[in-house]
Amino acid sequence: MDKRALFLVGILGAAPAALNAADAPAKFVAEAAARVIYDSNVFLQDGGPLLAGATTSAPAREGAWVTSTAAGVAWIGRAGDAGKLELGYRAEVFRFDGLATENHDDHRVRAALAGARGAATWDVAVSELWTNGAHLAPLYNVVGGGPAIGGEPVRARRSQSIFKGSARLTVKQTGGWWRAMAAGLAQDFHTGFASGCASYVDRAEYSAGAEFARELRPGLAWVIGARAGRQEQKDRPPTVALNSTNDLVRVLAGVEGRLSPQWKIDLRAGPDFRRFTAAQPAALGRSRVPPYVEAAIAWTPDAADTVSLSGLHRLWPASSGRGVYEDSTWELGWKHAFDQVWALRAAQKFADADNHRDAYPGTKAWHDQILTTTCAAEYRWSKHVVLDAAIAREAGEGLLPNTPGRAYTRVLCSLGATGSW
Numbered sequence: 001m002d003k004r005a006l007f008l009v010g011i012l013g014a015a016p017a018a019l020n021a022a023d024a025p026a027k028f029v030a031e032a033a034a035r036v037i038y039d040s041n042v043f044l045q046d047g048g049p050l051l052a053g054a055t056t057s058a059p060a061r062e063g064a065w066v067t068s069t070a071a072g073v074a075w076i077g078r079a080g081d082a083g084k085l086e087l088g089y090r091a092e093v094f095r096f097d098g099l100a101t102e103n104h105d106d107h108r109v110r111a112a113l114a115g116a117r118g119a120a121t122w123d124v125a126v127s128e129l130w131t132n133g134a135h136l137a138p139l140y141n142v143v144g145g146g147p148a149i150g151g152e153p154v155r156a157r158r159s160q161s162i163f164k165g166s167a168r169l170t171v172k173q174t175g176g177w178w179r180a181m182a183a184g185l186a187q188d189f190h191t192g193f194a195s196g197c198a199s200y201v202d203r204a205e206y207s208a209g210a211e212f213a214r215e216l217r218p219g220l221a222w223v224i225g226a227r228a229g230r231q232e233q234k235d236r237p238p239t240v241a242l243n244s245t246n247d248l249v250r251v252l253a254g255v256e257g258r259l260s261p262q263w264k265i266d267l268r269a270g271p272d273f274r275r276f277t278a279a280q281p282a283a284l285g286r287s288r289v290p291p292y293v294e295a296a297i298a299w300t301p302d303a304a305d306t307v308s309l310s311g312l313h314r315l316w317p318a319s320s321g322r323g324v325y326e327d328s329t330w331e332l333g334w335k336h337a338f339d340q341v342w343a344l345r346a347a348q349k350f351a352d353a354d355n356h357r358d359a360y361p362g363t364k365a366w367h368d369q370i371l372t373t374t375c376a377a378e379y380r381w382s383k384h385v386v387l388d389a390a391i392a393r394e395a396g397e398g399l400l401p402n403t404p405g406r407a408y409t410r411v412l413c414s415l416g417a418t419g420s421w
Contacts, residue, residue, distance in 0.1 A: 025077070026075060026076065026077030026078075027075075027076055027077070028073060028074070028075055028076075029073070029074040029075075029076065029420060029421070030071075030072070030073050030420065030421050031070070031071065031072040031073070031074075031090070031418065031419065031420045031421075032070065032071050032072075032418070032419050033068075033069070033070040033071075033092075033416060033417065033418040033419070034067075034068070034069050034070075034416065034417055035067070035068045035069075035414055035415065035416035035417075036065070036066075036067055036414065036415050036416070037065070037066040037067070037068065037412060037413065037414040038063065038064075038065055038066070038411075038412070038413045038414075039063060039064055039066055039096075039410065039412055040061070040063045040409075040410055040411040040412070041060075041061055041062065041063065041408055041409065041410040041411075042062050042063065042064050042096065042099060042102060042154075043058035043059065043060075043062055043138055043147075043151075043154060044058075044147035044148075044151050044153065044154060044396065044408040044410060045058050045059065045060040045061070045062075045140070045142065045147065045405070045408055046060055046061065046404075046407050046408045046409060047060035047061070047142075047404070048060075048142045048143055048144065048404030048405050048407075049142070049143050049404070050141050050142055050143070051141050051142070051143060054139075054141035055139060055141065056138075056139050056140060056141050056142065057101075057138045057139040058138035058139060058140050058146075058154075062099070064096045064097050064098060064099050064102075065096075065097040066094060066095065066096050066097070067094070067095050067097075068092055068093065068094045068095075069092070069093050070090060070091065070092035070093070071090070071091055072088060072089060072090030072091065072108075073088065073089055073090075074086060074087065074088035075087045075088070079113060081115070081117065082113060082115050083113055083114050083115020083116065083122070084113070084114050084115065085111075085112070085113050086110075086111070086112045086113075087110070087111050087112075088108075088109070088110045088111075089107075089108065089109050089110075090106075090107075090108045091105065091106070091107050091108075092105070092106045092108075093105050094106070094157070101134050101138075102133075102134070102154075102157050103133070104131055104132060104133030104134070104157045104158075104159075105131070105132040105133075106129060106130070106131050106132075107129070107130045107131075107132070108127060108128070108129050108130075109127065109128050110125070110126070110127035110128075111124075111125070111126050111127070112124065112125040112126075113125075119171050119172040119173070120169065120170065120171045120172075121169075121170050122167075122168060122169045122170070123166075123167070123168055124165075124166070124167045124168075125164075125165065125166050125167075126163075126164070126165040126166075127163070127164050127165075128161060128162070128163050128164075129161065129162045130160075130161050131156070131157070131158065131159060131160050131161070131162075132159060133157045133158050133159045133160075134157065134158055134159065134191075135158070135159050135190060135191050135192050136158075136191060136192055136194055137154065137155070137158060137191060137198035137199065137200065138154065138198065139194075140198060140405060142404060142405030143402060143403075143404055143405055144398055144402055144403030144404050144405040144406050145364065145366065145398075145403065145405050145406055146198045146405060146406070147396060147405070147406060147408050148353075148368035148369065148370050148396030148397060148398060148406045148407070148408065149351060149353045149368045149370055149396065150198070150318070150319050150320060150353075151198065153410075154198070155198070155200060155319060158189065158190075158191050158200065159189070159190035159191055160187065160188060160189045160190055160191070160200075161187075161188045161190070162185070162186070162187050162188075163184065163185065163186045163188075164184070164185050165182075165183065165184045165185075166181070166182070166183040166184075167181065167182045167183075168180070168181045169181075175214060175215050176212070176213045176214045176215050176221055177212075177213050177221070178210065178211065178212050178213070179210065179211045179212075179213075179225075180208075180209075180210050181208065181209055181210070181211070181227070182206075182207070182208040182209075183205075183206070183207055183208075184204070184205070184206040184207075185204060185205050185206075186202075186203075186204035186206075187202060187203050187204065187319070188202050189201065189202055189319070193236075193237045198320070199236060199237075199320065199321070200319050200320065200321075201233060201234045201235070201236050201243075201319065201320070201321035202232075202233075202234040203231070203232065203233050203234070203316075203317040203318075203319060204231070204232045205229060205230070205231045205232075205248075205316075205317075206229050206230055207227045207228065207229025207230075207248065207250070208227065208228065208229060209225055209226050209227030209228060209250070210225055210226065211223050211224065211225030211252075212224055212225060213256065216255075219257045219258045220255070220256075220257035220258055220259065221255070221256055221257055222253070222254075222255055223252075223253065223254050223255065223256050223268070224252070224253045225251075225252050225253075225268075226249065226250065226251050226252070227248075227249070227250045227252070228247075228248065228249045228250075229247075229248050230245070230246070230247050230248065231244075231245065231246050231248060231316075231317055231324075232245050232317070233245050233317040233318075233321065233324075234321065235279070235321070236320070236321030236322055241278075241279045242279060242280075242281070242321075242322050242360070243277075243279045243280070243317075243321065243322065244276060244279075244280050244317055244318075244322070244323055244324045244358070245276070245277045245279060245280075245317075246274045246275060246276040246277065246280075246288075246324075247274070247275045248272060248273065248274050248275075249272075249273040250270060250271070250272050250273070250292050251270045251271055251273070252268040252269060252270040252292065253268070253269065253270055254266075254267040254268040254269060255267050262299055262300050262301055263297070263298070263299055264297070264298045264299075264300075265295075265296070265297050265298075266295070266296040266297075267294070267295045267296075267297070268292075268293070268294050268295075269291065269292065269293045269294075269295075270291075270292060271289050271290075271291065271292070272289065272290050272291065272292035272314070272315060273287075273289050274287065274288040274289070274290070274315065275287055276288070281360055281361055283361050284358060284360070284361075288315070288358075290314075290315045290326060291313060292313065292314055292315075293311065293312065293313040293314075294311070294312050294313075295309070295310065295311045295312075296308070296309075296310045297309045297310075303337075304336055304337045304338070305334070305335070305336050305337075306334070306335045307332075307333070307334050308331075308332070308333045308334075309330070309331070309332050309333075310330070310331050310333075311328070311329065311330040311331070312327075312328070312329050313326070313327070313328040314326075314327055314328075315327070318355065322360050322363065323355055323358050323359060323360055323363070324355070324358050325353050325354060325355035325358060326352075326353070326354045326355075326357070327351075327352075327353050328351070328352045328353070329349070329350070329351045329352075330349070330350050330351075331347055331348070331349040331350070332347065332348045332349075333345065333346070333347040333348075334346050334347070340380065341379060341380045342377070342378070342379055342380075343377070343378040344375075344376070344377050344378075345374070345375070345376045345377075345378070346374065346375050346376075347372075347373070347374045348371075348372070348373055348374075349370075349371070349372040349373075349374070350369070350370075350371055350372075351369065351370040351371075351372075352367075352368070352369050353366075353367070353368050353369075354366075354367040354368075355367070356400070365400060366398060366400060366403065366406065367398065367399040367400050368396060368397065368398050368399065368406055369396070369397055369399060370394060370395065370396040370397075371394070371395050372392060372393070372394040372395075373392065373393050374390065374391070374392040375390065375391055375392075376388060376389065376390035376391075377389050377390075381417075384419050384420055384421055385417060385418070385419045386417070386418050386419075387415075387416070387417050388414075388415075388416050388417075388418070389414065389415050389416075390412070390413070390414045390416075391411070391412070391413050391414075392411070392412045393409070393410070393411050393412075394408075394409070394410040394411075394412070395408070395409045395410075396408050396409075396410075
C-alpha cells in the first residue's frame with residue numbers, strides 16, 4: 001500500500017476519535033446504485049487498415065451490454081474547531097457481457113474538511129481511486145494510432161490508482177482578500193508493456209501558490225496570483241531517460257464572484273512558464289510558455305434553471321509517455337427542474353488535444369478532437385430513491401492526415417437507480 005493510501009486509511013481510522021472529541025452529532029449516509037448500459041463502441045474504433053503484418057484485439061464498432069452495481073458510505077460530523085469533516089468510501093463493479101478483458105472494479109476513498117474562524121475560511125479535500133482491471137491495454141495497430149486523446153474510457157478500465165488533493169485558506173481583508181492554496185494529482189498505472197499495446201506511463205502535477213484580490217464591489221473581485229510546481233512523467237520502457245518532466249510557474253489574473261444575482265464567475269488566465277529537465281530531447285527546447293486558462297461560469301435565470309460553462313486549457317503530460325500536449329476541455333450544461341420530482345439535464349462537451357509542437361523527433365504528431373452530447377432525465381421516485389435515464393453520443397477524430405485509427409463514434413444508453421439513506 002503506497003503512502004497516499006496509508007494517509008487516507010489513517011484519516012478513516014482516526015474518524016471516530018475526531019468526531020467523538022468534537023462532542024457534536026455525526027451521521028452516516030449510505031448509498032446503493034445499479035445501472036444497465038449499452039455501449040455501441042467499447043474499444044473506440046471505427047475501423048481502418050492495420051499496419052503491415054499486425055493484428056488487433058480491439059475490433060471496430062464492438063458493442064456490449066454493461067452492468068454496474070455500487071455501494072458506498074459516508075460519515076459526516078465535526079472535527080472540533082477545524083470544521084466539518086466528511087469521510088467516504090464507495091465501490092463500483094462493472095461487468096461487460098462477452099468482453100471479460102473490460103471488467104473492472106473501482107474503489108474510491110475520500111476525505112474533506114471545511115471550516116471558518118473569524119475572517120478565515122478553509123477547505124481541504126483528498127481522494128484516491130483504485131481501479132482493479134486488466135493489466136494490459138488492447139492491441140490497436142491501426143494506421144494512425146489508437147483512439148483520439150488516448151482513448152480515455154478504455155484507459156480508465158485498466159489497473160491504476162489516481163490521487164487528487166487540494167487545500168485552500170482564504171482570509172478576508174478590508175476591500176479584498178488573500179488566499180494560499182496547494183493542489184496535486186498523480187496517476188499511477190499498474191499496466192504492463194507489450195508490443196502493439198496502448199502503453200501507459202505514470203504522470204503527476206503538484207503546485208502551490210497564493211492569490212490577492214481587490215473588490216470591484218461587494219461580492220466581486222479582480223484577482224492576481226502565482227503558482228509554482230512540477231509536472232512529472234515517467235520514462236516509457238525500454239528504460240531510456242526520455243520524458244517531459246518539467247518545473248512550472250503560472251502567473252494568473254482573473255475575476256471571481258457574482259456579476260449579478262443570477263451570474264457567478266470564477267476565471268483565471270495567464271502565461272505558464274515551463275522549464276524541462278535534461279530528459280527531454282534538446283531539439284524541442286527546454287523552455288516553453290503556453291497559455292493557461294481555467295473557468296467556471298454559472299447563470300441561474302430562475303429557480304428551475306441553471307446554465308453552466310466550465311473550461312480548462314493547460315500543457316499536460318501524455319499518458320503514452322515521451323511528450324506533453326496542449327489539452328483543452330470545455331463543457332456547456334443546462335439543468336431544468338420541472339418540479340420536485342422531474343428534472344432534465346443536457347450537456348455539450350468539447351475536447352481538443354494537440355502535440356504537434358511537442359512531438360518527439362522520430363514520432364508521429366497528433367491533433368485530436370472529441371465532441372460529446374448528453375441528455376438525461378431524473379425522476380425522484382421517493383424520498384430515498386432516484387431513477388435516471390441518459391443517452392450520450394461521443395465522436396472523436398484525428399485532424400492530421402492518415403490517422404483513421406483515431407476516429408470513432410460511440411453511443412451510450414443507460415438506465416439506473418440510486419438510493420441514499
